Amino acid sequence: MELTPAVVLVAFLVWVEGSTLPYSSHRSLRKTFGLSSKDSLCNHMLKHLHNGARITAQMPPNVEGHWVSTSCEVRPGPEFLTRSYRFYPNNTFQAHQFYYEDNHCTKPSYTLVIHGRLRLRQTSWIVRGGTEAEYHLHQVQTVSHTAAKAEELSHRLGRSCRGATKGPWEPDRIYELWHEEGGYDCSRELNFTMHELQLLRLEKQYLHHNLDHLVEELFLGDIHTDATQRLYYKPSSYQIPLQNAKNHDHGCIVCRIIYRSDEFHPPVLPPRADLTVGLYGQWVSQRCEVRPEVLFLTRHFVFHDSNHTWEGHYFHYSDPHCKHPTFTIYAQGRYSRGLPSTRVMGGTEFVFKVNHMRVTPMDVATTSLLNVFNGDECGVQGSWQVGVEQDVTATNGCVALGIRLPHTEYELFRMEQDAHGRYLLYNGQRPSDGTSPDRSEKRASSYQMPLVQCSSSSQRSDGGRGDGDADHSLLFHNEASGRRGGGSKCTAALLIAALLRLCQS
Numbered sequence: 001m002e003l004t005p006a007v008v009l010v011a012f013l014v015w016v017e018g019s020t021l022p023y024s025s026h027r028s029l030r031k032t033f034g035l036s037s038k039d040s041l042c043n044h045m046l047k048h049l050h051n052g053a054r055i056t057a058q059m060p061p062n063v064e065g066h067w068v069s070t071s072c073e074v075r076p077g078p079e080f081l082t083r084s085y086r087f088y089p090n091n092t093f094q095a096h097q098f099y100y101e102d103n104h105c106t107k108p109s110y111t112l113v114i115h116g117r118l119r120l121r122q123t124s125w126i127v128r129g130g131t132e133a134e135y136h137l138h139q140v141q142t143v144s145h146t147a148a149k150a151e152e153l154s155h156r157l158g159r160s161c162r163g164a165t166k167g168p169w170e171p172d173r174i175y176e177l178w179h180e181e182g183g184y185d186c187s188r189e190l191n192f193t194m195h196e197l198q199l200l201r202l203e204k205q206y207l208h209h210n211l212d213h214l215v216e217e218l219f220l221g222d223i224h225t226d227a228t229q230r231l232y233y234k235p236s237s238y239q240i241p242l243q244n245a246k247n248h249d250h251g252c253i254v255c256r257i258i259y260r261s262d263e264f265h266p267p268v269l270p271p272r273a274d275l276t277v278g279l280y281g282q283w284v285s286q287r288c289e290v291r292p293e294v295l296f297l298t299r300h301f302v303f304h305d306s307n308h309t310w311e312g313h314y315f316h317y318s319d320p321h322c323k324h325p326t327f328t329i330y331a332q333g334r335y336s337r338g339l340p341s342t343r344v345m346g347g348t349e350f351v352f353k354v355n356h357m358r359v360t361p362m363d364v365a366t367t368s369l370l371n372v373f374n375g376d377e378c379g380v381q382g383s384w385q386v387g388v389e390q391d392v393t394a395t396n397g398c399v400a401l402g403i404r405l406p407h408t409e410y411e412l413f414r415m416e417q418d419a420h421g422r423y424l425l426y427n428g429q430r431p432s433d434g435t436s437p438d439r440s441e442k443r444a445s446s447y448q449m450p451l452v453q454c455s456s457s458s459q460r461s462d463g464g465r466g467d468g469d470a471d472h473s474l475l476f477h478n479e480a481s482g483r484r485g486g487g488s489k490c491t492a493a494l495l496i497a498a499l500l501r502l503c504q505s
Helices: 005-017 025-033 037-050 147-160 227-232 253-259 364-372 490-504
Strands: 056-058 065-068 073-075 079-087 092-100 108-123 131-144 174-179 199-206 214-220 242-244 281-285 289-291 295-304 309-317 325-335 348-361 407-417 423-427 451-455
Touching: 037 281, 037 295, 037 451, 065 253, 079 253, 108 147, 131 147, 325 364, 348 364
Parallel strands: none
Antiparallel strands: 056 199, 065 079, 065 242, 073 079, 079 092, 092 108, 108 131, 131 174, 131 199, 199 214, 214 242, 281 295, 281 451, 289 295, 295 309, 309 325, 325 348, 348 407, 407 423, 423 451
C-alpha cells in the first residue's frame, strides 16, 4: 500500500484547488454501493455525516476556556491518560496530563503540569480545515501519585538529569522538570512534548438539533506512533477531541470528573470491565475522519462472524466536512480469531487479509489520475469513468491509490460503550510514517477514532456484492493517500505524474 512519488505529487497539487462534483454525492454513493432502505439506520447515519452533520468549524478557532477528555485515552506506547487544558484570554495556557497504570484510568500514576503561551498562526496548508499554531513553554512540573512511581522517576531522572533531583522524590509533592530560566530540561527524559498544539480545529454542533445543547470539540494534533520520533514530529492529523467543560455532552460523566481535578487530586474514572471484542454486525464512522497525508473519509464495516469474513466501504473526500467525494473503495477479506494483546492492556489482536477490491472514482481529477497509469496496475488501462466502479482484484489492487493485493495487516481492536449505551469499536492507529502494519512488530499500540455499531446484523441489502471472502482494505487507510479534486492545476499535475512515470519505466 505504498504511494509512488508521482502520486504523492499529484495528491498535493490537486488538493490545492479543491474538488468539483458532477452530481450529488449521495446519489453517487447509492448508485455505487446499492444502498437501500433495508440498511436504513446505517445509511441514515452515513448520510447525516455526508450532509455535514450540522457541524460548523470556527476559523480561526477561539480556544479560550477549559477543555477536557471524554474518556480514558490511549497514546502510542501505550500510554493511558486524560487531559485537562485551560486557555486564557492573554494567550497563556495551563495543561494537565494525568497518566495511569491501567486502560480504564482508575489508577493514577503521575501528572504533568504544563504552563506556556499559545499563538495561532495561519490556516494549515497541510491539513485542510485546521489552524497552525506556535507554542512556547514556561514551565513543566510533575507529581507522582504512588511511592513506586516517585521512586522510579527519581531514579530515572537522577541518572540523566541531575538538575531536577535533590534527594529521593516523594509522592504527592510537585517537582520541576523544566523552567525557561532553569538551565536544564528533564522533560525530554519522559519523551514529553506539546507539539499537539501545533495543529488545532474547533467544531461546534447542537446535539439532537437542540439549540440549548451546544457541544464544542477541540481537536489537537496527533502523536507520532514511533516514540523515538515524537519530539520531532509535526502533526498531520488529530487526536480524539477534547470537549469544552462549559459546552459538553450532558451525558459525559467523565467530563465532569476531569473538570474538578487537579495535580493533587487526579481524576479517577468509574471502573468498568473490558468488553469482549465481537467482530459482527455493521459499524460506521461517527464523524468525518482525518488521516495523515490530507485524507478525509468515512467508513462502513460489515463483519460476518459466522465465517470470519468482512467487507469495508471507504468513502474518500476532498474536504474536512466530507461533502465532496473523490473516490470510494469496497474491499473484502478474512480475519483471524482474536487474541488478548500482551502489549496493550484491554486490546485484542487480529490478523486481516485483503484479497478483493473495487474502486469508483467520484470526480474528474481522480478519474484522470487513474487513467494516467499504464499497463495492468489499476484496472483496465484508460477505461476509468466518473461514478463507474471497477474491480481491481485482477490487477492486484491499484498502484495509483497505493494499494496492492493480496495484503495482510496485523490489527488491534477494543470495544466500549459510550455514555448513551452505544457500542464503539476502535481499531489500531495507522503508522505515522505512512507504512502499513504488515508485520506483527508493527502492530498498533493506540487507536483511531471509534466506529459506532449501527446494526447487529451483517446482512446487507446488496448481498455484499462479493465472493464471501470479505475483506477491508480500508481498515488500512494508508491505502489511499487522498486524491483531491480538479481545477486549473489538475492538468499540470497529471502531466508531471505521467512524465515521472515514464522516467521510472
